[in-house]
Amino acid sequence: MDIKEFFEQSAGRWFSQRTSHHLAFKQAENGKSDITIEMIAADAPEVVQLCQQYEVDPDSAICGARVTWDGTMDWDEEKHQGSTVLVPVADPDKPNEGKLLREMGYAEKAPVAGRYIMGDDQALTLITDYETMYSEERLWFASPNLRLRTSILKRFGGFSMASMSSEIRMGVTKPPQESQDAAAKT
């Protein structure tokens, strides 16, 4: 499976259960959310715009996905709602690795591209290295309808949190609408 196939298999509506182990407090926090993942064509305006923001050639975008979530975590009252666009860009010399561009949140000052590595074991590893935070996430499919995700968060050099999400497919979304150009290539 390559990164595009991984994104394609991820497209759909998911029910996600998430648990975070706060390591210093020895406490677990549970949460639930609905997640929708929709594929976007590699030449869609939002993909091109994101590439430009990260100063990456838009032609090197492999595909795009819009991820929307709506959920709750036990420890706070507020709704966790949001949406982002993800765009993988392969390394020229490493076909299974590359950058993962992500639409910035309002709180972020500068765009931080993550790294992705598509493993031989069909698992996708995502690494994001912020100034004071480091996160390593692993996603894999136990079956086409069950996606699992673990992540480890380091703050100021020490591990602070380990999380797991189990995501059950609730439905599918439409395939991306390709441009004339992309459709002609197939």
Next chain:
Amino acid sequence: MDIKEFFEQSAGRWFSQRTSHHLAFKQAENGKSDITIEMIAADAPEVVQLCQQYEVDPDSAICGARVTWDGTMDWDEEKHQGSTVLVPVADPDKPNEGKLLREMGYAEKAPVAGRYIMGDDQALTLITDYETMYSEERLWFASPNLRLRTSILKRFGGFSMASMSSEIRMGVTKPPQESQDAAAKT
């Protein structure tokens, strides 16, 4: 890292937080336990006895470990306490894979050996295939003092549970006492 090094790095006292996502119920259950892992020499009596029980040549045992746990899970009142012996036995033709022998519980009728695969990414995969149950577990070290573990459980062909444990090292245990014979070899 090979399987023996993985066991050696696992030796010690750990505080473990565990969460199980019951997939059909969409519910999460948290638990905590203290785990102690002690190395046992490959020629120790309990290792030899376990090999004989599984009809495996005791000389093919790579090492042994005694795992003791004492914990609680949220959904029940009873203490989860127990102890078992684990013995990895390498495949003659696959140095990073093999059988994992395990001391039987009282409830089990026949010994069921699991399979282990030590991956290039330093993660240990354990697969146990019972008559009506299939479990796949992945263990890895985020750091020498933080061990993570995910598992997926299938019952009657369908996924029923996904679990994560985060294990923080609380102390070390003594190295195994080697026999005269084993010590002479080093």
